[in-house]
Amino acid sequence: MRELTRTAEVVDASADDDLIVWAAQGMKPGVRAWAAGDAVVVASPRASRRDRLAVHGGTAHATRLVRHALAEVGPAFRPFGDLHLVRELSDTMDELEFSGNFSWMVTTAPPPAPDVVQDAEWLTPDEEPDVTDLLKAANPDSYAVPGIPEVRRWAGIRDTTGELLAVAADAWSAPTVGLLAGVATAVQARGRGLGERICRFVTQALLAEHDRAALMVNDENDAAIGLYERLGYARRLVAAAADTRLA
Known part of the structure; x- marks a missing residue:
């Protein structure tokens, strides 16, 4: 297990996963991150008004990292990641309870041209x-x-x-x-x-x-x-x- 201190390290460890890279917030003060095996976690305080623990990777390594991160930053940070992974973590870790699902959406391409004159x-x-x-x-x-x-x-x-x-x-x-x-x-x-x-x-x-x-x-x-x-x-x-x- 290693702690990541630079954005480039988070990008490399997560294969530039957009959710993880967003949570890192440019590694501004207060953000912490760790990697082990195929997993990465990022503790991001007040990211979209929540203390979030973004997690990515396989369950085995992610379980170890989440436990370590929560011991470091405290239980107020909520694990947040792909639906299947969070369900598996909740089933594996007695200290976690699944709390809800939603959607993360991302794009890299400009949206289709509007049918009306842009007025925003x-x-x-x-x-x-x-x-x-x-x-x-x-x-x-x-x-x-x-x-x-x-x-x-x-x-x-x-x-x-x-x-x-x-x-x-x-x-x-x-x-x-x-x-x-x-x-x-x-x-x-x-x-x-x-x-x-x-x-x-x-x-x-x-x-x-x-x-x-x-x-x-x-x-x-x-x-x-x-x-x-x-x-x-x-x-x-x-x-x-x-x-x-x-x-």
Whole structure:
């Protein structure tokens, strides 16, 4: 087992796995990572508002690494990785309990050209109160909200009267994996393709800067998954587990 201290080491150990590389967050202060055999774990504090322990590799080596990492960083970090691996870890380790599955989606190709003129734009900090109001009404469970340092910038679409109708954020992006988050469309404006337009705009920006764009979405949200697939995102089934010692 060895501790990884540089992004390049994480990239090499994980074969540039996008989920692992995103969790490494450029190995900013507070992030720690380890590798053993075919497995890698990255302890990433407050990554998309959760203390996440991203894990990749075979169950045998991953089990050893997860136990070591949790002893180092504490039980608040939640193992997070491919669905089958997290299920196996939860079955193997008495201290882990499977807590839920969702999807990680990623793309490296620009989305198809829009059918309408692009009307999304980056918002200024002075416009963030409008973002807050829209999220409260349209997506109150959003992890990305204005005022969090890791939420870098917001894009929006306004109507001709200036009302904000759709938003999405560039949030918790890593050097080579940008993250799309905080997507919301005003209730009265749904069904007009605004969500797709705002996500296309942010996706294009993330790809230009980071080469890969990713997002997380609930598996029950078929409409959102379909939207992201139309933009070129590929779906990866993932899950999280929780340390039972926190109960």
